[in-house]
Amino acid sequence: MHKSVVPRLSGVHRFACLALYRALLRQCAKLPNTAPELSTCKPLIQQKFHKYKKLQSPSQIVDSLKAGYEAVDLLHSASKGNQYDINCITQLISNVQLAKRRESALQRELSKKKPKPLSRKQQRTSESRRVQEQTARRHPDATPILSRPRPVVSGRRRVPVLVSARGVPFLRIKKPQPKNLSGVIRSKLGIRWKRIERRTRLDLELLFARDEDAWDALTTGSEPETWAKEIKDALDVVNQQIQDADKKNMKLAEAMWNVVLAERKLAAEEEKRQSTETLIDT
Template sequence: MPKFVVPRRSGAHRVAAIALYRALLTQCAAPSLPLADDQRAGLRNIVRNKFRRNRHVHSSRLLKLAFTTGYELLDTLDRASLSATEHADASAQEAATLLTSLLISAPPHLTGPPRRKPGLKRLDPSPEACPPPEQTVLALRPRPLSELGGTGIRQVPHLFSANLFPVLRIGKPQPRSLSRVLTDKVKQRQRRLNVREKSEDEWAELGKLEDEWDRIVSEVCGVKDLDTYDVQTGDTADGVANGRGGNGAFHGVSWASEPLRFVRMINTQLTTQKAETERTVKRMQEIVDQEAELAYKEREARNAVRRQKNLEERRENDVDEILGTKDTKKDRPI
Protein backbone atom coordinates (compact mmCIF):
# COMPACT_ATOMS: atom_id res chain seq x y z
CA MET A 1 0.00 0.00 0.00
CA PRO A 2 1.49 3.41 -0.93
CA LYS A 3 2.60 5.57 1.98
CA PHE A 4 0.46 8.50 0.90
CA VAL A 5 -2.74 6.43 1.31
CA VAL A 6 -4.33 6.58 4.75
CA PRO A 7 -4.87 2.95 5.88
CA ARG A 8 -8.41 3.46 7.16
CA ARG A 9 -9.37 4.90 3.78
CA SER A 10 -7.88 1.98 1.86
CA GLY A 11 -10.33 -0.66 0.67
CA ALA A 12 -7.94 -3.57 1.12
CA HIS A 13 -7.05 -2.50 4.66
CA ARG A 14 -10.69 -2.08 5.63
CA VAL A 15 -11.66 -5.49 4.25
CA ALA A 16 -8.85 -7.23 6.16
CA ALA A 17 -9.57 -5.37 9.41
CA ILE A 18 -13.33 -5.96 9.28
CA ALA A 19 -12.85 -9.65 8.44
CA LEU A 20 -10.50 -10.14 11.40
CA TYR A 21 -12.84 -8.17 13.68
CA ARG A 22 -15.88 -10.28 12.78
CA ALA A 23 -13.92 -13.53 13.07
CA LEU A 24 -12.72 -12.65 16.57
CA LEU A 25 -16.21 -11.65 17.78
CA THR A 26 -17.72 -14.80 16.30
CA GLN A 27 -15.11 -17.05 17.89
CA CYS A 28 -15.51 -15.31 21.27
CA ALA A 29 -19.19 -16.29 21.23
CA ALA A 30 -18.54 -19.90 20.19
CA PRO A 31 -20.47 -22.38 22.42
CA SER A 32 -17.48 -24.72 22.62
CA LEU A 33 -15.30 -22.07 24.24
CA PRO A 34 -14.67 -23.13 27.88
CA LEU A 35 -15.56 -19.75 29.41
CA ALA A 36 -18.45 -18.38 31.44
CA ASP A 37 -20.87 -15.86 30.00
CA ASP A 38 -19.29 -12.91 31.79
CA GLN A 39 -15.85 -14.04 30.60
CA ARG A 40 -17.09 -14.22 27.01
CA ALA A 41 -18.50 -10.71 27.31
CA GLY A 42 -15.20 -9.44 28.74
CA LEU A 43 -13.25 -11.06 25.91
CA ARG A 44 -15.54 -9.49 23.31
CA ASN A 45 -15.13 -6.11 24.98
CA ILE A 46 -11.33 -6.45 24.81
CA VAL A 47 -11.54 -7.05 21.06
CA ARG A 48 -13.94 -4.16 20.52
CA ASN A 49 -11.91 -1.71 22.62
CA LYS A 50 -8.62 -2.67 20.94
CA PHE A 51 -10.02 -2.24 17.45
CA ARG A 52 -11.63 1.05 18.39
CA ARG A 53 -8.36 2.34 19.86
CA ASN A 54 -6.32 1.39 16.77
CA ARG A 55 -8.75 2.63 14.12
CA HIS A 56 -6.75 5.84 13.57
CA VAL A 57 -3.28 4.22 13.59
CA HIS A 58 -1.31 4.98 10.39
CA SER A 59 2.06 3.45 11.27
CA SER A 60 2.85 0.34 9.24
CA ARG A 61 4.86 -1.10 12.13
CA LEU A 62 2.02 -0.68 14.64
CA LEU A 63 -0.55 -2.00 12.19
CA LYS A 64 1.59 -5.09 11.56
CA LEU A 65 1.85 -5.73 15.30
CA ALA A 66 -1.91 -5.26 15.73
CA PHE A 67 -2.79 -7.66 12.91
CA THR A 68 -0.25 -10.23 14.17
CA THR A 69 -1.72 -10.05 17.68
CA GLY A 70 -5.23 -10.40 16.30
CA TYR A 71 -4.44 -13.50 14.27
CA GLU A 72 -2.57 -15.06 17.21
CA LEU A 73 -5.62 -14.46 19.42
CA LEU A 74 -7.83 -16.02 16.75
CA ASP A 75 -5.60 -19.13 16.70
CA THR A 76 -5.70 -19.27 20.50
CA LEU A 77 -9.51 -19.11 20.46
CA ASP A 78 -9.64 -21.90 17.90
CA ARG A 79 -7.38 -24.15 20.02
CA ALA A 80 -9.29 -23.32 23.21
CA SER A 81 -12.56 -24.30 21.54
CA LEU A 82 -11.18 -27.84 21.14
CA SER A 83 -10.40 -28.24 24.85
CA ALA A 84 -13.92 -29.52 25.62
CA THR A 85 -13.93 -32.05 22.76
CA GLU A 86 -12.63 -35.58 22.54
CA HIS A 87 -9.69 -34.47 20.41
CA ALA A 88 -8.37 -32.03 23.01
CA ASP A 89 -4.63 -32.02 23.59
CA ALA A 90 -2.20 -30.17 25.81
CA SER A 91 -2.09 -27.12 23.53
CA ALA A 92 -5.87 -26.75 23.79
CA GLN A 93 -5.71 -26.77 27.57
CA GLU A 94 -2.87 -24.27 27.50
CA ALA A 95 -4.92 -22.01 25.21
CA ALA A 96 -7.90 -22.13 27.60
CA THR A 97 -5.62 -21.35 30.54
CA LEU A 98 -4.04 -18.50 28.58
CA LEU A 99 -7.45 -16.93 27.89
CA THR A 100 -8.42 -17.18 31.56
CA SER A 101 -5.17 -15.53 32.68
CA LEU A 102 -5.61 -12.87 30.00
CA LEU A 103 -9.04 -11.96 31.35
CA ILE A 104 -7.72 -11.83 34.92
CA SER A 105 -4.78 -9.55 34.07
CA ALA A 106 -6.71 -7.29 31.66
CA PRO A 107 -7.39 -3.77 33.02
CA PRO A 108 -11.02 -2.81 33.69
CA HIS A 109 -11.14 -0.24 30.90
CA LEU A 110 -10.57 -3.03 28.36
CA THR A 111 -12.99 -5.62 29.77
CA GLY A 112 -15.76 -3.06 30.11
CA PRO A 113 -18.06 -2.15 27.22
CA PRO A 114 -16.77 0.55 24.85
CA ARG A 115 -17.84 4.05 25.58
CA ARG A 116 -20.56 5.24 23.31
CA LYS A 117 -20.28 8.53 21.57
CA PRO A 118 -22.36 11.15 23.32
CA GLY A 119 -25.56 11.67 21.41
CA LEU A 120 -27.03 14.96 20.46
CA LYS A 121 -27.72 17.01 23.52
CA ARG A 122 -31.27 18.11 24.03
CA LEU A 123 -31.06 21.82 23.58
CA ASP A 124 -33.14 23.94 25.87
CA PRO A 125 -35.38 26.47 24.15
CA SER A 126 -33.89 29.87 23.64
CA PRO A 127 -34.60 32.37 26.43
CA GLU A 128 -36.06 34.60 23.74
CA ALA A 129 -38.50 31.94 22.51
CA CYS A 130 -42.13 32.40 23.47
CA PRO A 131 -43.78 29.54 25.41
CA PRO A 132 -46.59 27.57 23.76
CA PRO A 133 -50.09 29.04 24.11
CA GLU A 134 -51.10 26.56 26.81
CA GLN A 135 -48.13 27.60 28.99
CA THR A 136 -48.48 31.38 28.83
CA VAL A 137 -49.13 33.48 31.90
CA LEU A 138 -52.66 34.27 30.78
CA ALA A 139 -53.44 30.55 30.48
CA LEU A 140 -51.85 29.37 33.75
CA ARG A 141 -52.77 32.16 36.16
CA PRO A 142 -53.99 32.18 38.82
CA ARG A 143 -52.23 29.05 40.06
CA PRO A 144 -53.45 27.00 43.03
CA LEU A 145 -51.64 27.12 46.35
CA SER A 146 -50.17 23.63 45.85
CA GLU A 147 -48.24 24.77 42.75
CA LEU A 148 -46.60 27.79 44.37
CA GLY A 149 -42.87 27.39 44.80
CA GLY A 150 -40.36 29.06 47.06
CA THR A 151 -41.87 30.21 50.36
CA GLY A 152 -45.38 29.23 49.27
CA ILE A 153 -46.63 32.79 49.77
CA ARG A 154 -48.55 34.14 46.80
CA GLN A 155 -47.13 37.26 45.19
CA VAL A 156 -49.74 39.38 43.43
CA PRO A 157 -48.55 40.32 39.90
CA HIS A 158 -48.33 43.93 38.87
CA LEU A 159 -49.95 45.30 35.72
CA PHE A 160 -48.11 48.15 34.01
CA SER A 161 -47.72 49.72 30.58
CA ALA A 162 -44.56 49.40 28.50
CA ASN A 163 -44.81 51.87 25.61
CA LEU A 164 -48.63 51.52 25.65
CA PHE A 165 -48.45 47.72 25.66
CA PRO A 166 -49.81 45.94 28.77
CA VAL A 167 -47.39 43.77 30.73
CA LEU A 168 -48.12 41.53 33.69
CA ARG A 169 -45.02 41.47 35.87
CA ILE A 170 -44.77 38.22 37.80
CA GLY A 171 -41.23 38.55 39.09
CA LYS A 172 -37.77 39.85 38.35
CA PRO A 173 -35.71 39.72 36.23
CA GLN A 174 -37.98 40.23 33.25
CA PRO A 175 -37.91 37.25 30.83
CA ARG A 176 -35.93 37.81 27.65
CA SER A 177 -38.83 36.50 25.59
CA LEU A 178 -41.06 39.26 26.98
CA SER A 179 -38.43 41.89 26.22
CA ARG A 180 -38.11 40.64 22.65
CA VAL A 181 -41.88 40.65 22.09
CA LEU A 182 -42.22 44.19 23.46
CA THR A 183 -39.35 45.41 21.30
CA ASP A 184 -40.84 43.83 18.17
CA LYS A 185 -44.28 45.28 18.85
CA VAL A 186 -42.91 48.77 19.44
CA LYS A 187 -40.86 48.62 16.23
CA GLN A 188 -43.82 47.30 14.24
CA ARG A 189 -46.12 50.06 15.49
CA GLN A 190 -43.51 52.71 14.77
CA ARG A 191 -43.03 51.40 11.22
CA ARG A 192 -46.76 51.59 10.61
CA LEU A 193 -46.95 55.12 11.97
CA ASN A 194 -44.01 56.18 9.80
CA VAL A 195 -45.61 54.71 6.66
CA ARG A 196 -48.95 56.35 7.45
CA GLU A 197 -47.35 59.72 8.05
CA LYS A 198 -45.28 59.48 4.88
CA SER A 199 -48.33 58.41 2.86
CA GLU A 200 -50.42 61.32 4.09
CA ASP A 201 -47.78 64.06 3.90
CA GLU A 202 -45.48 63.05 1.04
CA TRP A 203 -46.81 60.29 -1.19
CA ALA A 204 -50.33 61.73 -1.44
CA GLU A 205 -48.96 65.12 -2.52
CA LEU A 206 -46.74 63.49 -5.11
CA GLY A 207 -49.75 61.52 -6.31
CA LYS A 208 -51.72 64.71 -6.82
CA LEU A 209 -48.90 66.10 -8.93
CA GLU A 210 -48.83 62.90 -11.00
CA ASP A 211 -52.59 63.09 -11.51
CA GLU A 212 -52.26 66.68 -12.67
CA TRP A 213 -49.53 65.64 -15.10
CA ASP A 214 -51.73 62.82 -16.48
CA ARG A 215 -54.57 65.30 -16.97
CA ILE A 216 -52.30 67.68 -18.87
CA VAL A 217 -50.94 64.86 -21.06
CA SER A 218 -54.50 63.68 -21.73
CA GLU A 219 -55.65 67.14 -22.78
CA VAL A 220 -52.61 68.06 -24.87
CA CYS A 221 -51.64 64.73 -26.44
CA GLY A 222 -55.00 62.97 -26.44
CA VAL A 223 -53.83 60.05 -24.26
CA LYS A 224 -56.77 58.01 -22.97
CA ASP A 225 -57.60 58.65 -19.34
CA LEU A 226 -57.07 55.82 -16.85
CA ASP A 227 -60.54 56.23 -15.36
CA THR A 228 -61.68 53.21 -17.36
CA TYR A 229 -59.11 50.81 -15.90
CA ASP A 230 -60.13 48.08 -13.47
CA VAL A 231 -57.41 47.53 -10.89
CA GLN A 232 -58.52 44.04 -9.82
CA THR A 233 -58.97 42.43 -13.26
CA GLY A 234 -56.65 44.52 -15.43
CA ASP A 235 -59.40 45.00 -18.04
CA THR A 236 -60.45 48.19 -19.73
CA ALA A 237 -63.87 49.48 -20.65
CA ASP A 238 -63.10 48.96 -24.34
CA GLY A 239 -62.11 45.35 -23.68
CA VAL A 240 -65.37 44.62 -21.89
CA ALA A 241 -67.37 46.29 -24.65
CA ASN A 242 -65.60 44.10 -27.23
CA GLY A 243 -66.31 40.90 -25.27
CA ARG A 244 -62.80 40.37 -23.82
CA GLY A 245 -63.99 39.75 -20.25
CA GLY A 246 -64.13 41.88 -17.14
CA ASN A 247 -66.74 42.38 -14.49
CA GLY A 248 -67.91 45.87 -15.42
CA ALA A 249 -66.71 47.32 -12.07
CA PHE A 250 -64.69 50.17 -13.49
CA HIS A 251 -63.80 53.06 -11.27
CA GLY A 252 -61.47 55.98 -11.30
CA VAL A 253 -57.86 55.25 -10.35
CA SER A 254 -55.43 57.98 -9.47
CA TRP A 255 -51.95 58.27 -8.15
CA ALA A 256 -53.23 59.95 -4.99
CA SER A 257 -55.68 57.14 -4.18
CA GLU A 258 -53.00 54.52 -3.52
CA PRO A 259 -51.31 56.36 -0.60
CA LEU A 260 -54.75 56.95 0.89
CA ARG A 261 -55.44 53.23 0.61
CA PHE A 262 -52.25 52.63 2.63
CA VAL A 263 -53.53 55.04 5.25
CA ARG A 264 -56.86 53.23 5.54
CA MET A 265 -55.15 49.84 5.72
CA ILE A 266 -52.78 50.97 8.48
CA ASN A 267 -55.64 52.57 10.41
CA THR A 268 -57.47 49.25 10.28
CA GLN A 269 -54.39 47.41 11.57
CA LEU A 270 -53.92 49.89 14.41
CA THR A 271 -57.60 49.65 15.33
CA THR A 272 -57.42 45.85 15.41
CA GLN A 273 -54.27 45.98 17.53
CA LYS A 274 -55.94 48.42 19.93
CA ALA A 275 -58.96 46.14 20.34
CA GLU A 276 -56.68 43.17 21.00
CA THR A 277 -54.75 45.22 23.56
CA GLU A 278 -57.97 46.12 25.34
CA ARG A 279 -58.97 42.46 25.57
CA THR A 280 -55.52 41.59 26.91
CA VAL A 281 -55.73 44.35 29.53
CA LYS A 282 -59.10 43.06 30.73
CA ARG A 283 -57.77 39.51 31.00
CA MET A 284 -54.66 40.69 32.87
CA GLN A 285 -56.74 42.78 35.26
CA GLU A 286 -58.93 39.75 35.96
CA ILE A 287 -55.79 37.77 36.82
CA VAL A 288 -54.58 40.53 39.16
CA ASP A 289 -57.96 40.66 40.93
CA GLN A 290 -58.12 36.88 41.29
CA GLU A 291 -54.53 36.70 42.54
CA ALA A 292 -55.21 39.49 45.06
CA GLU A 293 -58.34 37.73 46.33
CA LEU A 294 -56.51 34.41 46.71
CA ALA A 295 -53.58 36.14 48.42
CA TYR A 296 -55.98 37.76 50.91
CA LYS A 297 -57.70 34.44 51.70
CA GLU A 298 -54.38 32.62 52.09
CA ARG A 299 -53.03 35.38 54.34
CA GLU A 300 -56.12 35.18 56.54
CA ALA A 301 -55.74 31.40 56.73
CA ARG A 302 -52.09 31.73 57.79
CA ASN A 303 -53.02 34.33 60.41
CA ALA A 304 -55.76 32.07 61.76
CA VAL A 305 -53.31 29.18 62.09
CA ARG A 306 -50.80 31.47 63.80
CA ARG A 307 -53.41 32.80 66.24
CA GLN A 308 -54.56 29.28 67.06
CA LYS A 309 -50.98 28.20 67.70
CA ASN A 310 -50.30 31.19 69.96
CA LEU A 311 -53.54 30.51 71.84
CA GLU A 312 -52.56 26.91 72.48
CA GLU A 313 -49.09 27.93 73.68
CA ARG A 314 -50.60 30.54 76.01
CA ARG A 315 -53.04 27.96 77.39
CA GLU A 316 -50.20 25.52 78.07
CA ASN A 317 -48.18 28.22 79.80
CA ASP A 318 -51.17 29.17 81.97
CA VAL A 319 -51.65 25.56 83.03
CA ASP A 320 -47.94 25.21 83.84
CA GLU A 321 -48.07 28.45 85.83
CA ILE A 322 -51.00 27.25 87.90
CA LEU A 323 -49.40 23.87 88.55
CA GLY A 324 -46.00 25.42 89.16
CA THR A 325 -44.22 23.03 86.82
CA LYS A 326 -42.60 25.64 84.61
CA ASP A 327 -40.81 28.96 84.96
CA THR A 328 -43.48 31.39 83.75
CA LYS A 329 -41.16 34.38 83.40
CA LYS A 330 -38.83 32.51 81.11
CA ASP A 331 -41.30 30.57 78.99
CA ARG A 332 -44.21 32.99 78.62
CA PRO A 333 -44.27 34.30 75.03
CA ILE A 334 -43.66 37.97 74.54
Protein backbone atom coordinates (compact mmCIF):
# COMPACT_ATOMS: atom_id res chain seq x y z
CA MET A 1 0.00 0.00 0.00
CA HIS A 2 1.42 3.37 -1.04
CA LYS A 3 2.08 5.90 1.69
CA SER A 4 0.00 9.05 1.27
CA VAL A 5 2.06 12.24 1.17
CA VAL A 6 0.67 15.58 2.29
CA PRO A 7 2.23 18.13 -0.11
CA ARG A 8 2.45 21.00 2.34
CA LEU A 9 4.25 18.73 4.84
CA SER A 10 6.77 17.50 2.26
CA GLY A 11 10.17 19.19 2.41
CA VAL A 12 10.85 18.52 -1.29
CA HIS A 13 7.56 20.08 -2.31
CA ARG A 14 8.10 23.13 -0.10
CA PHE A 15 11.64 23.61 -1.50
CA ALA A 16 10.38 23.45 -5.09
CA CYS A 17 7.58 25.93 -4.43
CA LEU A 18 9.83 28.40 -2.62
CA ALA A 19 12.44 28.17 -5.37
CA LEU A 20 9.77 28.93 -7.98
CA TYR A 21 8.49 31.80 -5.83
CA ARG A 22 11.96 33.37 -5.53
CA ALA A 23 12.59 32.95 -9.26
CA LEU A 24 9.36 34.76 -10.11
CA LEU A 25 10.16 37.65 -7.77
CA ARG A 26 13.69 37.99 -9.21
CA GLN A 27 12.31 38.18 -12.73
CA CYS A 28 9.77 40.81 -11.63
CA ALA A 29 12.64 43.01 -10.43
CA LYS A 30 14.26 42.83 -13.89
CA LEU A 31 11.18 43.92 -15.86
CA PRO A 32 11.53 47.18 -17.82
CA ASN A 33 9.60 50.32 -16.86
CA THR A 34 8.01 50.74 -20.27
CA ALA A 35 4.46 49.91 -19.06
CA PRO A 36 2.89 50.88 -15.70
CA GLU A 37 1.06 47.53 -15.54
CA LEU A 38 4.38 45.68 -15.11
CA SER A 39 4.84 47.18 -11.64
CA THR A 40 1.84 45.18 -10.40
CA CYS A 41 3.44 41.83 -11.27
CA LYS A 42 5.15 41.37 -7.90
CA PRO A 43 2.09 42.01 -5.64
CA LEU A 44 -0.04 39.87 -7.97
CA ILE A 45 2.38 36.93 -7.70
CA GLN A 46 2.56 37.32 -3.92
CA GLN A 47 -1.23 37.32 -3.71
CA LYS A 48 -1.56 34.18 -5.86
CA PHE A 49 1.06 32.27 -3.87
CA HIS A 50 -0.66 33.20 -0.62
CA LYS A 51 -4.00 32.06 -2.06
CA TYR A 52 -2.82 28.68 -3.38
CA LYS A 53 -0.24 27.74 -0.73
CA LYS A 54 -2.64 25.27 0.94
CA LEU A 55 -3.61 23.29 -2.17
CA GLN A 56 -3.93 19.53 -1.53
CA SER A 57 -5.19 18.19 -4.86
CA PRO A 58 -2.30 16.64 -6.88
CA SER A 59 -3.83 17.73 -10.21
CA GLN A 60 -4.28 21.31 -9.00
CA ILE A 61 -0.73 21.40 -7.65
CA VAL A 62 0.67 20.14 -10.98
CA ASP A 63 -1.34 22.73 -12.94
CA SER A 64 -0.23 25.53 -10.59
CA LEU A 65 3.45 24.59 -10.79
CA LYS A 66 3.23 24.31 -14.59
CA ALA A 67 1.65 27.78 -14.77
CA GLY A 68 4.39 29.10 -12.47
CA TYR A 69 7.21 27.74 -14.66
CA GLU A 70 5.55 29.18 -17.76
CA ALA A 71 5.30 32.53 -15.96
CA VAL A 72 9.04 32.40 -15.19
CA ASP A 73 9.85 31.87 -18.87
CA LEU A 74 7.49 34.68 -19.87
CA LEU A 75 8.94 37.11 -17.34
CA HIS A 76 12.49 36.19 -18.31
CA SER A 77 11.75 36.87 -21.97
CA ALA A 78 10.04 40.17 -21.12
CA SER A 79 12.99 41.25 -18.96
CA LYS A 80 15.24 40.77 -22.00
CA GLY A 81 13.12 43.31 -23.92
CA ASN A 82 10.83 40.98 -25.91
CA GLN A 83 7.99 43.36 -26.76
CA TYR A 84 5.55 40.57 -27.65
CA ASP A 85 5.91 38.98 -24.20
CA ILE A 86 5.69 42.41 -22.52
CA ASN A 87 2.39 42.97 -24.33
CA CYS A 88 1.21 39.51 -23.24
CA ILE A 89 1.98 40.30 -19.59
CA THR A 90 0.26 43.70 -19.70
CA GLN A 91 -2.78 42.11 -21.36
CA LEU A 92 -2.96 39.39 -18.69
CA ILE A 93 -2.70 41.96 -15.90
CA SER A 94 -5.38 44.11 -17.55
CA ASN A 95 -7.68 41.10 -17.78
CA VAL A 96 -7.11 40.26 -14.09
CA GLN A 97 -7.81 43.85 -13.02
CA LEU A 98 -10.92 43.99 -15.22
CA ALA A 99 -12.18 40.73 -13.68
CA LYS A 100 -11.59 42.15 -10.19
CA ARG A 101 -13.52 45.32 -11.00
CA ARG A 102 -16.41 43.29 -12.40
CA GLU A 103 -16.44 41.06 -9.33
CA SER A 104 -16.39 44.11 -7.02
CA ALA A 105 -19.23 45.75 -8.94
CA LEU A 106 -21.24 42.53 -8.80
CA GLN A 107 -20.67 42.20 -5.04
CA ARG A 108 -21.75 45.82 -4.52
CA GLU A 109 -24.94 45.21 -6.47
CA LEU A 110 -25.66 42.05 -4.51
CA SER A 111 -25.02 43.81 -1.20
CA LYS A 112 -27.48 46.54 -2.17
CA LYS A 113 -30.18 44.02 -3.05
CA LYS A 114 -29.51 41.64 -0.16
CA PRO A 115 -28.37 43.10 3.17
CA LYS A 116 -25.34 41.55 4.77
CA PRO A 117 -26.29 39.11 7.56
CA LEU A 118 -25.38 40.18 11.03
CA SER A 119 -22.59 38.42 12.88
CA ARG A 120 -23.27 36.60 16.15
CA LYS A 121 -21.87 39.50 18.14
CA GLN A 122 -24.02 42.00 16.21
CA GLN A 123 -27.10 39.80 16.71
CA ARG A 124 -26.49 39.62 20.47
CA THR A 125 -25.96 43.39 20.60
CA SER A 126 -29.15 44.04 18.63
CA GLU A 127 -31.16 41.64 20.79
CA SER A 128 -29.78 43.17 24.00
CA ARG A 129 -30.64 46.68 22.76
CA ARG A 130 -34.18 45.56 21.88
CA VAL A 131 -34.69 44.00 25.33
CA GLN A 132 -33.38 47.14 27.05
CA GLU A 133 -35.85 49.29 25.10
CA GLN A 134 -38.73 46.98 25.99
CA THR A 135 -37.83 46.91 29.70
CA ALA A 136 -37.09 50.62 30.07
CA ARG A 137 -40.37 51.01 32.02
CA ARG A 138 -42.10 48.69 34.40
CA HIS A 139 -44.81 46.56 32.81
CA PRO A 140 -48.28 47.72 33.92
CA ASP A 141 -49.36 44.11 34.66
CA ALA A 142 -46.17 43.20 36.55
CA THR A 143 -46.73 41.70 40.01
CA PRO A 144 -44.52 42.47 43.01
CA ILE A 145 -41.59 40.10 43.32
CA LEU A 146 -42.48 39.27 46.91
CA SER A 147 -45.90 37.99 45.77
CA ARG A 148 -44.15 34.86 44.57
CA PRO A 149 -44.15 31.92 44.51
CA ARG A 150 -46.83 31.54 41.87
CA PRO A 151 -48.98 28.50 42.60
CA VAL A 152 -49.19 27.48 38.94
CA VAL A 153 -46.87 28.32 36.03
CA SER A 154 -46.93 27.40 32.36
CA GLY A 155 -43.96 25.27 31.40
CA ARG A 156 -40.96 24.70 33.60
CA ARG A 157 -40.73 26.79 36.75
CA ARG A 158 -37.85 29.26 36.84
CA VAL A 159 -36.34 29.39 40.31
CA PRO A 160 -35.03 32.93 40.92
CA VAL A 161 -31.51 33.61 42.19
CA LEU A 162 -30.86 35.99 45.08
CA VAL A 163 -28.19 38.51 44.05
CA SER A 164 -26.57 41.33 46.00
CA ALA A 165 -25.50 44.43 44.07
CA ARG A 166 -23.13 46.05 46.59
CA GLY A 167 -25.64 45.52 49.37
CA VAL A 168 -28.84 46.04 47.34
CA PRO A 169 -30.66 42.65 47.08
CA PHE A 170 -32.76 41.61 44.10
CA LEU A 171 -34.06 38.41 42.53
CA ARG A 172 -32.76 37.52 39.10
CA ILE A 173 -35.32 35.53 37.12
CA LYS A 174 -33.49 35.42 33.80
CA LYS A 175 -30.96 37.32 31.72
CA PRO A 176 -30.61 39.96 30.35
CA GLN A 177 -31.45 42.13 33.32
CA PRO A 178 -34.38 44.55 32.75
CA LYS A 179 -33.36 48.16 32.24
CA ASN A 180 -35.81 49.50 34.84
CA LEU A 181 -34.34 47.14 37.47
CA SER A 182 -30.83 48.36 36.64
CA GLY A 183 -32.05 51.93 37.04
CA VAL A 184 -33.54 51.22 40.49
CA ILE A 185 -30.31 49.58 41.65
CA ARG A 186 -28.18 52.47 40.38
CA SER A 187 -30.50 54.97 42.08
CA LYS A 188 -30.29 53.21 45.45
CA LEU A 189 -26.53 52.84 45.24
CA GLY A 190 -26.19 56.49 44.24
CA ILE A 191 -28.22 57.66 47.25
CA ARG A 192 -26.18 55.50 49.63
CA TRP A 193 -22.89 56.74 48.19
CA LYS A 194 -23.96 60.38 48.55
CA ARG A 195 -24.79 59.76 52.21
CA ILE A 196 -21.40 58.12 52.77
CA GLU A 197 -19.66 61.10 51.17
CA ARG A 198 -21.69 63.48 53.34
CA ARG A 199 -20.78 61.47 56.45
CA THR A 200 -17.09 61.69 55.57
CA ARG A 201 -17.36 65.43 55.01
CA LEU A 202 -19.21 65.95 58.30
CA ASP A 203 -16.60 63.91 60.21
CA LEU A 204 -13.94 66.29 58.95
CA GLU A 205 -16.02 69.39 59.67
CA LEU A 206 -16.71 68.10 63.20
CA LEU A 207 -13.00 68.19 63.99
CA PHE A 208 -12.77 71.83 62.93
CA ALA A 209 -15.94 72.67 64.88
CA ARG A 210 -14.53 71.17 68.08
CA ASP A 211 -11.33 73.16 67.62
CA GLU A 212 -13.48 76.28 67.19
CA ASP A 213 -15.42 75.47 70.38
CA ALA A 214 -12.15 74.97 72.26
CA TRP A 215 -10.93 78.37 71.07
CA ASP A 216 -14.19 80.04 72.10
CA ALA A 217 -13.91 78.46 75.54
CA LEU A 218 -10.42 79.92 75.95
CA THR A 219 -11.35 83.40 74.73
CA THR A 220 -15.01 84.08 75.61
CA GLY A 221 -15.87 81.17 77.88
CA SER A 222 -18.27 78.29 77.39
CA GLU A 223 -21.50 78.93 75.44
CA PRO A 224 -24.75 76.92 75.46
CA GLU A 225 -24.79 76.70 71.65
CA THR A 226 -21.64 75.14 70.22
CA TRP A 227 -20.30 74.83 66.72
CA ALA A 228 -20.07 71.06 66.99
CA LYS A 229 -23.70 70.52 68.04
CA GLU A 230 -25.31 71.19 64.64
CA ILE A 231 -22.69 69.18 62.80
CA LYS A 232 -23.04 66.31 65.28
CA ASP A 233 -26.82 66.32 64.82
CA ALA A 234 -26.47 66.26 61.03
CA LEU A 235 -23.92 63.44 61.34
CA ASP A 236 -26.30 61.43 63.51
CA VAL A 237 -29.07 61.90 60.96
CA VAL A 238 -26.85 60.64 58.11
CA ASN A 239 -25.67 57.64 60.13
CA GLN A 240 -29.27 56.81 61.02
CA GLN A 241 -30.32 57.05 57.36
CA ILE A 242 -27.54 54.66 56.33
CA GLN A 243 -28.41 52.22 59.11
CA ASP A 244 -32.13 52.32 58.29
CA ALA A 245 -31.44 51.69 54.60
CA ASP A 246 -29.12 48.77 55.46
CA LYS A 247 -31.72 47.25 57.80
CA LYS A 248 -34.38 47.65 55.11
CA ASN A 249 -32.15 45.89 52.57
CA MET A 250 -31.48 43.12 55.08
CA LYS A 251 -35.19 42.55 55.68
CA LEU A 252 -35.81 42.64 51.93
CA ALA A 253 -33.05 40.08 51.37
CA GLU A 254 -34.60 37.76 53.98
CA ALA A 255 -38.01 38.07 52.33
CA MET A 256 -36.50 37.36 48.92
CA TRP A 257 -34.63 34.36 50.26
CA ASN A 258 -37.90 32.95 51.55
CA VAL A 259 -39.30 33.37 48.05
CA VAL A 260 -36.34 31.42 46.63
CA LEU A 261 -36.86 28.59 49.14
CA ALA A 262 -40.56 28.41 48.34
CA GLU A 263 -39.87 28.41 44.60
CA ARG A 264 -37.32 25.62 45.04
CA LYS A 265 -39.81 23.54 46.99
CA LEU A 266 -42.53 23.94 44.36
CA ALA A 267 -40.06 23.23 41.55
CA ALA A 268 -38.98 19.99 43.25
CA GLU A 269 -42.60 18.93 43.76
CA GLU A 270 -43.50 19.69 40.13
CA GLU A 271 -40.46 17.79 38.85
CA LYS A 272 -41.32 14.79 41.02
CA ARG A 273 -44.95 14.87 39.84
CA GLN A 274 -43.85 15.10 36.20
CA SER A 275 -41.49 12.14 36.62
CA THR A 276 -44.28 10.08 38.16
CA GLU A 277 -46.65 10.91 35.31
CA THR A 278 -43.98 9.96 32.78
CA LEU A 279 -43.47 6.56 34.44
CA ILE A 280 -47.22 5.93 34.46
CA ASP A 281 -47.54 6.79 30.77
CA THR A 282 -44.71 4.46 29.83
